[in-house]
Amino acid sequence: MIILKIENLKKFFGGVKAVNGVSIGIEEGEILGVIGPNGAGKTTFFNTICGVYKPDEGKIIFQGKEIQGLTSFQIARLGIARTFQIVKPFADMTVLDNVISAIGINRYKSIWGSFRNSRVIETVSKAKRLLETVELGGYEKEKAGALSLGYIKRLEIARALGINPKIIMLDEPCAGLSHDAIKDFIQLFKKLTIEGLTIMMVEHNMPTAMALCDRMIVLDYGEKIAEGKPKEIQGNEKVIEAYLGKEEEDA
């Protein structure tokens, strides 16, 4: 079943066509990779889906409902979570509070409701469980800003999972991580999809993307130039051309 469908999505910044007519359907429970060379429009593509930018054209259909033009908090409330390429932790709050704040997603709907106590047993234990999932168990009381990059990335995933998402969008989750950490992440993502989560991710590291993704799309200059299984993408001429440049024809 297709959970998220994107039709002819366009986002322009002045004359720059950052996303130019991308269409894709995402199956429930799959891991879809979005790859492409630097400046291909991957992050803009993500930000347009998540409501950071309003699309100039096109439709975003989530579980049969059109969601283009909604703001980011409304989209989050529908069950689309995300992490950031440049990490955005709540740096001066504790690791535990970072996750608890996401669990409260439905409490922020009314101001009166939001005056209720947030650190009740139920939410705290859920937050702790999520931190265990991403292997941040011992760091609950640390300030998020004091963690290393790899741990902040784990924290962002825990925070994103806190909103009980149906789909999670990961913007380069493995960038800047050690080899071992990447292995951990691959296992974590596979586990999450088994539990029914759908993942859409931008990934630069080809071996990681190959190991992880069920399907991939390739963006270049804002346009989708290829779509398919990792193996098919690997041999695709257009993709090789986008990454490595066109082969000069010898005279």
Add this chain to the structure above:
Amino acid sequence: MYEVVVAINIGIFTILALSVNIITGYIGQPTLGHAAFFGIGAYASAILTGKYGVPFLLSLPLSGLIAGFIGALLGLASLRVRDDFLAITTIGTNFVVVAIFQYVPFFGASFGLSVSPAFIFGMKITYVGYLFLTIFLITLTVLFLRKLEKSWFGLAMGGIRNNEGAAGSIGIDIKKFKVVAFILGTAIAGIAGCIYAHYMTFISSVDFAFATSITILSMAMVGGSGTIRGPIMGAIVLGLAPEVFRFAMNYRMLIYGALLIFTMRFQPEGLLGERSLLWTNINKLFKKTYSNKETESGIKNDNS
């Protein structure tokens, strides 16, 4: 008598410092015009009780409501501008409000307004009465802030303070929470203004000028913004300073300014901020576990 007057003054500024802290400390929006709302509360109560015969006990919450309403307008403006530009907007608000008090005859213009004495259940409030009223309101404010810190609202404010993009990504409606934070902070300042007006029995626009905003903000920052203990401590220290250093009266703003700069440079979290020198030392004194951890890390350092 003198002690009581000083204590009431410090008490009123404690409420003000706690209230500005909601906007600057909790949700992280710079505001340099908080005295405007202090003034709006004071003038509102002066006019309500003086011209319309509203009883003091009713005008106390009403002056908070009026200040909060105008605070909501500033909150809406804060959605359009941010950082330095918001700071400038709030300074502008302060000047506009003071100018209105100073030039509009309805507000007494440059003569100021004399305020009718306040009665509670037919009894005129004495200085000691004002002191108790102030302490009561500080207690209420502190209880409210403690609730706020523990609530989802507190987490939402923390999220917005740290990163608006990330706050949006977990379903926090940034605009709504910003406006409500402005309402809360300005309404509490308005209530402080109401007490101030009746206790002083005379108010004029200079009481609520930009310099007062700086004083309020200094108290919150020097004490430690984002905490409850900080602004209280700041209001006491900076409130007592002019009494202790009475011989240096003319240099008061200079001393305030210098203190603010020194705090920013050497203790950016304030005297009692979470990782400040003073607070960590207090913690060390009271919590053995904490000091144990310290020595452990010390030993580790020696080995390496």
